[in-house]
Amino acid sequence: MNKSNRRKFITSAAVLGAGTVAAMPATPEKKKYLAHHVFFWLKNPDSTEDRDKLVEGVKTLAKIETIQEIHVGVLASTEKRDVVDTSWQVSELMFFNDLAGQATYQNHPVHLDFVKNYSHLWAKVVVYDAMEV
Amino acid sequence: MNKSNRRKFITSAAVLGAGTVAAMPATPEKKKYLAHHVFFWLKNPDSTEDRDKLVEGVKTLAKIETIQEIHVGVLASTEKRDVVDTSWQVSELMFFNDLAGQATYQNHPVHLDFVKNYSHLWAKVVVYDAMEV
Numbered sequence: 001m002n003k004s005n006r007r008k009f010i011t012s013a014a015v016l017g018a019g020t021v022a023a024m025p026a027t028p029e030k031k032k033y034l035a036h037h038v039f040f041w042l043k044n045p046d047s048t049e050d051r052d053k054l055v056e057g058v059k060t061l062a063k064i065e066t067i068q069e070i071h072v073g074v075l076a077s078t079e080k081r082d083v084v085d086t087s088w089q090v091s092e093l094m095f096f097n098d099l100a101g102q103a104t105y106q107n108h109p110v111h112l113d114f115v116k117n118y119s120h121l122w123a124k125v126v127v128y129d130a131m132e133v
Numbered sequence: 134m135n136k137s138n139r140r141k142f143i144t145s146a147a148v149l150g151a152g153t154v155a156a157m158p159a160t161p162e163k164k165k166y167l168a169h170h171v172f173f174w175l176k177n178p179d180s181t182e183d184r185d186k187l188v189e190g191v192k193t194l195a196k197i198e199t200i201q202e203i204h205v206g207v208l209a210s211t212e213k214r215d216v217v218d219t220s221w222q223v224s225e226l227m228f229f230n231d232l233a234g235q236a237t238y239q240n241h242p243v244h245l246d247f248v249k250n251y252s253h254l255w256a257k258v259v260v261y262d263a264m265e266v
Contacts (some may be wrong), residue, residue, distance in 0.1 A: 033204065034209050034211075035204055035206055035224070035226060036211075037170055037224075037226070037261075039261055055266055071166065071168055071263075071265050072265065072266055073168055073263025073264055073265050073266060074263065074264055074266050075262070075263065075264070076167050076232065076235075076262040076263055076264040077232065077264075078167075078169075078232060078235055078236075078262040079236065079239070081260070083258050083259060083260050084260040084261075084262060085259055085260065085261055088261065091168070091170075091261060091263040093168060093170070093226075093263070099209065099210065099211060102209075102211055103211075103212065106212070125216050126216060126218055127214070127216050127217040127218065128170075128172055128217075128218055128221065128224060129208070129209040129211040129217060130204075130206025130207065130208065130209055130224040130226070131206055131207055131208070131209040131210075132204050132205065132206050133188055133205055133206060133207050
């Protein structure tokens with residue numbers, strides 16, 4: 001290998017090396033979230049109007065800055081099995097970075113307004129807070 | 134503006150234009166998922182070993198190709214409130230594109246193996262299937 005070719009080889013290897021590092025990080029660790037799962041049972045479980053109103057209410061929470069991701073749902077028509085609870089009407093799923101983010105959300109004026117304006121719609125609410133592992 | 138500068142201006146404007154289109158799509162519609170929320174109550178609720186074994190089992194499900202996203206969790210140490218259920222030990226959250234994706238998962242050999250190999254660990258399981266709206 002002459003001097004010029006050797007230099008080209010080194011440069012190419014360096015570029016290739018940089019590309020490889022970018023494509024395959026040494027530690028492809030996925031971000032782990034605190035998942036806040038909430039299920040609502042309406043006072044009028046058969047009222048599509050109340051369901052849609054609560055969905056609208058839950059969506060106002062998206063403004064809270066510590067929420068990293070929000071998914072608002074209604075009962076899916078999956079296969080009925082003994083283990084599947086189909087008695088609820090509206091779900092709310094949020095991802096927070098940590099416990100502090102979730103605590104900020106609980107006391108946030110937008111959340112307090114939501115409770116004030118929409119809690120008359122539900123009879124029961126159940127929360128599951130999970131830390132991703 | 135001379136001819137050379139005019140050409141540069143047009144090129145720059147085109148590049149800027151392309152960038153603007155990419156950054157602000159006309160319809161920023163977010164993908165809506167079917168969220169499959171599962172909560173497990175262990176036969177030995179105080180056994181960290183059983184909890185970790187079930188976590189390991191749930192993570193094997195990630196291989197199922199219709200799962201778009203999976204989050205495995207354990208009870209988070211959020212504030213204790215009446216509405217928060219803290220009696221479970223392991224959670225599994227999956228996103229599917231649609232009902233068919235969830236049905237494929239239910240009957241998938243990897244899922245059936247999981248039930249065969251790990252169901253002796255849990256006393257109760259509750260599932261909530263939510264269609265994002």
